[in-house]
Every structure is written in C-alpha cells, then in structure tokens.
Amino acid sequence: MVLQRIFRAVIMGPPGSGKGTVSERIIKSFGLQHLSSGDILRRNIEAKTELGLLLKACIDQGQLVPDDVMSRLIFRDLRALGQSSWLLDGFPRTVSQAEALDDAFVVDTVVNLDVPFDIIKQRLTCRWTHLPSGRVYNTDFNPPQVHGFDDLTGEPLVQREDDLPETVTRRLKSYENQTEPVLEYYRSKGVLESFSGTETNKIWPHIEAFLHRKLPSINENVA
Ligand SMILES: Nc1nc2c(ncn2[C@@H]2O[C@H](COP(=O)(O)OP(=O)(O)O)[C@@H](O)[C@H]2O)c(=O)[nH]1
Numbered sequence: 386m387v388l389q390r391i392f393r394a395v396i397m398g399p400p401g402s403g404k405g406t407v408s409e410r411i412i413k414s415f416g417l418q419h420l421s422s423g424d425i426l427r428r429n430i431e432a433k434t435e436l437g438l439l440l441k442a443c444i445d446q447g448q449l450v451p452d453d454v455m456s457r458l459i460f461r462d463l464r465a466l467g468q469s470s471w472l473l474d475g476f477p478r479t480v481s482q483a484e485a486l487d488d489a490f491v492v493d494t495v496v497n498l499d500v501p502f503d504i505i506k507q508r509l510t511c512r513w514t515h516l517p518s519g520r521v522y523n524t525d526f527n528p529p530q531v532h533g534f535d536d537l538t539g540e541p542l543v544q545r546e547d548d549l550p551e552t553v554t555r556r557l558k559s560y561e562n563q564t565e566p567v568l569e570y571y572r573s574k575g576v577l578e579s580f581s582g583t584e585t586n587k588i589w590p591h592i593e594a595f596l597h598r599k600l601p602s603i604n605e606n607v608a
C-alpha cells in the first residue's frame with residue numbers, strides 16, 4: 386500500500402447504520418488507520434476507572450458523553466497517530482465536536498451512511514461485539530464461525546447493553562437532535578458524501594468507487 390499524501394476521513398450515520406462494518410472494509414482496502422469513538426469509550430469502561438463509570442452511565446442511558454470529555458479522549462488518540470492517514474468513526478456527533486475537529490485537522494471527506502431507522506432497530510438486537518477489537522457480528526448478516534466467539538481471537542462476544550430496544554430509541558432521538566445538524570455543517574463545507582440504502586453489501590461498492598476516485602494516489606491494499 387503506497388500513500389502519497391495524508392488523507393483524513395470521517396464516517397457518519399445513525400447507530401447501527403453500518404459504520405463499524407464499512408470502516409473495517411475501508412481500512413482493509415485503503416490502509417487507513419481506524420479510530421472509533423465508541424471503541425475508545427468501551428475500553429475506558431472496561432478499565433473500570435472513575436471516568437469509565439461516568440461514561441457507562443451516559444452510554445447505558447442512550448445519551449451522548451459530554452463534548453469536553455469526548456474531545457479530550459479522541460484528540461489524545463488522534464495526536465498519537467501523528468502524520469498517518471485516518472478514518473474517524475463516531476466522532477464528531479455534535480456541531481461543537483465538528484468545530485473542535487476543524488480547528489485541529491483538515492477533514493478531506495465525510496462518508497455518510499443513510500439507512501432507515503426501522504432497519505436499524507432490527508439490526509441492533511442481533512449485534513454481537515468483540516470488545517477488545519470492536520469487531521461486530523450479526524446473527525443474520527455476518528454470524529461468527531462459532532456462536533458467541535470472535536473469529537480471529539476465539540474470545541467471547543457480548544451484546545451491548547445500549548442495544549436494548551428502549552435505549553436504541555433514545556439514541557436515535559439524540560442522533561436526530563444532536564448529530565443530524567453535523568451533516569448540514571459538513572454539507573455546507575462541501576465535503577459530505579451520502580450513501581443511501583438498506584444493505585451494506587449494496588452500499589459498499591459505491592463507497593469503494595467513491596474513495597478510489599477521491600484517492601487516485603492510494604493503491605489498493607493487496608495484503
Ligand atoms: N442484516 C444486516 N445487518 C447488517 C448489515 N450491515 C451491518 N449489519 C449489522 O448491523 C449491526 C450494526 O452494524 P455496525 O457496523 O455495528 O453499525 P454502527 O453502529 O453504525 O457502527 C451489526 O451487527 C452488523 O453486523 C446489513 O446489510 N444487513
């Protein structure tokens with residue numbers, strides 16, 4: 386994989402729209418570093434620190450983590466990536482986060498997954514997650530080889546507590562109120578590219594083609 390210049394992308398979409406699934410494909414095909422805000426938060430919760438308890442309370446209620454706490458965590462990890470190209474998944478989720486990101490980095494493109502809410506609700510009840518890596522499975526769409534265990538490490542998978550139906554409803558409300566304005570923010574800057582559909586496998590070829598056009602200087606990863 387040969388990268389000619391630094392490329393920074395954001396992937397957005399409501400909870401369950403396939404951000405993690407598509408991110409995995411993008412990093413495999415284009416070799417970007419991947420940073421997921423949800424994965425960072427869940428790792429902090431696993432560490433059972435005082436901060437982890439605060440984060441868990443927000444997430445389990447389907448609320449966003451306060452902007453200042455989230456930004457501190459994400460910028461620490463972004464700075465650690467130095468001069469690499471990256472794909473940011475789950476951040477920004479508020480206009481204030483988007484402005485903070487703009488102050489620190491140039492965002493080249495924003496990939497938005499536009500998936501209907503009724504499809505999402507059904508997906509999330511079947512989501513199984515490998516917490517240490519953030520790999521996601523679905524009992525319908527991409528089941529693990531052995532039920533309940535991660536394909537690569539053999540470690541157990543968990544169902545996220547915030548994937549309970551009533552919490553999903555709250556997360557979708559918070560998406561509409563707090564995150565949809567971020568789409569308008571990026572649209573007005575001319576960097577938003579939306580992909581609509583109900584199946585990741587049908588949306589993916591369009592995203593792949595778009596990124597190939599956007600990144601003519603990046604060779605596809607053959608590893
Ligand atoms: N049925 C179905 N499930 C999907 C599809 N794409 C992703 N999923 C599953 O839907 C759930 C949510 O996807 P995920 O990538 O975690 O979405 P995110 O919350 O936006 O990061 C996971 O269990 C995925 O395996 C699809 O096209 N069809």
Ligand SMILES: Nc1ncnc2c1ncn2[C@@H]1O[C@H](COP(=O)(O)OP(=O)(O)O)[C@@H](O)[C@H]1O
Nearest residue numbers: 400401422423444448449450455475476477478
């Ligand atoms: N940028 C963010 N700002 C505030 N809270 C966040 C952010 N990213 C994630 N969270 C919190 O973590 C939860 C899980 O996020 P994530 O794993 O990205 O969910 P999903 O992949 O289902 O959209 C969110 O519901 C929210 O409570």
